[in-house]
Amino acid sequence: MAPRRGSSRKIGQVPLYEMVDGELRQRLLHKTYPPGSMIPSEMKLAAELGVSQGTVRRALNGLVDEGLLTRRQGLGTFVPEIEDRRSLFLFFNMIGHDGQHELPPAELISCDTGQATPAEAERLALSPGSPVRRLLRVRHLRGLPTIIERIVVSEAVLPGLGDEMSLPDHLFRHYERAYGKTVTSAEERLRAAAATVEDAQLLGIDPGTPLLEIDRVAYEFDRVPLEWRCSRCNTAAHDYLVDRR
Amino acid sequence: MAPRRGSSRKIGQVPLYEMVDGELRQRLLHKTYPPGSMIPSEMKLAAELGVSQGTVRRALNGLVDEGLLTRRQGLGTFVPEIEDRRSLFLFFNMIGHDGQHELPPAELISCDTGQATPAEAERLALSPGSPVRRLLRVRHLRGLPTIIERIVVSEAVLPGLGDEMSLPDHLFRHYERAYGKTVTSAEERLRAAAATVEDAQLLGIDPGTPLLEIDRVAYEFDRVPLEWRCSRCNTAAHDYLVDRR
DNA sequence: GAGTGGTCTAGACCACCCT
DNA sequence: GGGTGGTCTAGACCACTCA
Numbered sequence: 431m432a433p434r435r436g437s438s439r440k441i442g443q444v445p446l447y448e449m450v451d452g453e454l455r456q457r458l459l460h461k462t463y464p465p466g467s468m469i470p471s472e473m474k475l476a477a478e479l480g481v482s483q484g485t486v487r488r489a490l491n492g493l494v495d496e497g498l499l500t501r502r503q504g505l506g507t508f509v510p511e512i513e514d515r516r517s518l519f520l521f522f523n524m525i526g527h528d529g530q531h532e533l534p535p536a537e538l539i540s541c542d543t544g545q546a547t548p549a550e551a552e553r554l555a556l557s558p559g560s561p562v563r564r565l566l567r568v569r570h571l572r573g574l575p576t577i578i579e580r581i582v583v584s585e586a587v588l589p590g591l592g593d594e595m596s597l598p599d600h601l602f603r604h605y606e607r608a609y610g611k612t613v614t615s616a617e618e619r620l621r622a623a624a625a626t627v628e629d630a631q632l633l634g635i636d637p638g639t640p641l642l643e644i645d646r647v648a649y650e651f652d653r654v655p656l657e658w659r660c661s662r663c664n665t666a667a668h669d670y671l672v673d674r675r
Numbered sequence: 676m677a678p679r680r681g682s683s684r685k686i687g688q689v690p691l692y693e694m695v696d697g698e699l700r701q702r703l704l705h706k707t708y709p710p711g712s713m714i715p716s717e718m719k720l721a722a723e724l725g726v727s728q729g730t731v732r733r734a735l736n737g738l739v740d741e742g743l744l745t746r747r748q749g750l751g752t753f754v755p756e757i758e759d760r761r762s763l764f765l766f767f768n769m770i771g772h773d774g775q776h777e778l779p780p781a782e783l784i785s786c787d788t789g790q791a792t793p794a795e796a797e798r799l800a801l802s803p804g805s806p807v808r809r810l811l812r813v814r815h816l817r818g819l820p821t822i823i824e825r826i827v828v829s830e831a832v833l834p835g836l837g838d839e840m841s842l843p844d845h846l847f848r849h850y851e852r853a854y855g856k857t858v859t860s861a862e863e864r865l866r867a868a869a870a871t872v873e874d875a876q877l878l879g880i881d882p883g884t885p886l887l888e889i890d891r892v893a894y895e896f897d898r899v900p901l902e903w904r905c906s907r908c909n910t911a912a913h914d915y916l917v918d919r920r
Numbered sequence: 921g922a923g924t925g926g927t928c929t930a931g932a933c934c935a936c937c938c939t
Numbered sequence: 940g941g942g943t944g945g946t947c948t949a950g951a952c953c954a955c956t957c958a
Contacts, residue, residue: 445926445927445928446927446928447927447928471942471943471944472943472944473942473943481928481929482928482929482930483929483930483931484927484928484929484930485927485928485929487944487945488927488928490944496920497920501943501944501945502936502937502943502944503935503936503937503943503944503945504935504936504937504938504942504943504944505936505937505938505942505943505944506942506943506944507943507944521919525864614920615918615919615920616919617916617917617918617919618916618917618918618919619770619914619915619916619917620865620887620910620914620915620916620917621887621910621913621914621915622867622868622885622886622887622908622910623867623885623910624884624885638883639869640867640868640869640885640886641867641885642865642866642867642887645914663867665865665866665867665868668866669864669865669866669890670864670865670866671862671863671864671865672862672863672864672865672917673860673862673863674766674860674861674862674863675741675742675859675860690945690946690947691946691947692946692947716923716924716925717924717925718923718924726947726948727947727948727949728948728949728950729946729947729948729949730946730947730948732925732926733946733947735925746924746925746926747924747925747955747956748924748925748926748954748955748956749923749924749925749954749955749956749957750923750924750925750955750956750957751923751924751925752924752925
């Protein structure tokens with residue numbers, strides 16, 4: 431790239447730092463820098479891409495703000511593994527009335543395969559009837575069954591999920607390690623729902639008890655749907671926390 | 676301030692841009708630059724504060740990211756009025772199943788004064804028994820009563836709230852215009868609850884219907900509590916949307 | 921044309937972390 | 940000591956807005 435002073439780009443052009451941002455996203459998507467590894471230093475990236483260190487820095491800052499990279503002063507810039515990133519708790523927001531906040535253990539109740547319903551197909555961007563896998567889990571908080579998770583994934587995207595003897599507690603980490611698929615964003619819709627008979631049995635409560643339903647689609651780098659998860663939570667002792675700034 | 680090259684600050688010192696950030700926050704808090712006005716240009720602030728334009732810029736960027744300032748290229752940097760800021764919808768996240776997203780009209784049902792209960796005192800950082808004002812409102816979506824809002828404010832902080840003939844729909848804007856108090860952040864806790872008999876009457880539903888309860892404390896600049904609002908929403912046709920990146 | 925924010929560069933010094 | 944990110948500066952050119 432030819433050196434240039436000032437902002438001499440043509441009109442309609444994208445800023446340089448956005449091009450750097452895009453290039454780095456591509457490398458992350460294609461695992462050029464795998465999770466856990468260090469990416470080249472700002473100076474090296476600047477030299478390689480033909481821009482100044484400040485421009486690389488600006489792009490990196492954006493990616494760091496999104497949680498796609500982490501920096502360690504004196505060490506370097508790293509691709510976080512799932513447990514390092516905000517994501518671990520980014521996607522689990524239930525907090526005890528006493529302030530307790532931890533990811534509770536999950537018990538796998540059932541796992542079967544089937545054909546995508548229209549609702550499943552829509553959320554996972556599949557054709558109706560595509561093979562999907564459905565998992566049913568229950569999470570225990572303080573020893574009490576509190577959250578029911580109904581998980582649906584495409585058999586083509588995450589083949590054989592749940593065939594393992596014991597499925598890990600933290601599925602997002604499993605997606606990353608076993609399939610090389612990284613969850614980077616999600617959209618949640620919350621509503622209230624009455625416990626069905628099945629819900630009531632799983633949670634040890636009366637049918638009709640109000641539950642908090644969290645309907646979430648989790649996405650990979652390119653907004654490719656990875657998982658649909660519909661959770662129902664007994665909020666007798668826990669709230670869903672939202673901090674707005 | 677003595678000019679300096681590079682980062683020659685003493686250890687334990689706060690970065691310059693954070694000092695600029697703090698100074699600007701103070702000015703916003705004290706309404707040195709009132710809502711709707713333009714603040715001095717980057718160059719002027721830099722000269723006044725004895726730092727470079729880049730350092731002012733960095734501080735401004737942070738405040739813009741928080742929604743405390745907005746920039747308009749070619750014009751200047753402005754203190755947003757409440758309807759300009761993200762806040763308008765930042766604090767209203769109910770979205771129709773069809774994607775509709777608008778602030779629905781509110782009907783004031785009742786307004787009375789009383790002494791703060793322990794729960795009210797805790798959330799509003801008051802002494803129990805302090806005078807408070809309680810408002811009860813119902814919001815209509817698509818013509819149907821959908822959200823009950825129970826609002827509590829300190830009589831000392833927002834005196835006479837609701838004495839007006841007609842209370843505006845958008846209370847945060849009213850706080851800013853009538854009291855000079857700006858809501859800048861909030862903490863929400865969501866849970867499921869069964870409709871009480873009163874809830875059921877207000878919403879035209881059966882008692883026991885599951886409702887989404889949004890328990891929210893709204894804060895001023897310095898994390899001073901301004902309002903406690905406990906909303907109960909009928910989620911038959913609307914969800915609470917959370918977008919996670 | 922004058923003033924504003926937006927982008928980009930080059931170079932400096934610092935604190936931190938490793939070996 | 941050498942490399943990394945963190946902070947700060949000075950100065951350039953651009954696009955945008957208004958008069």
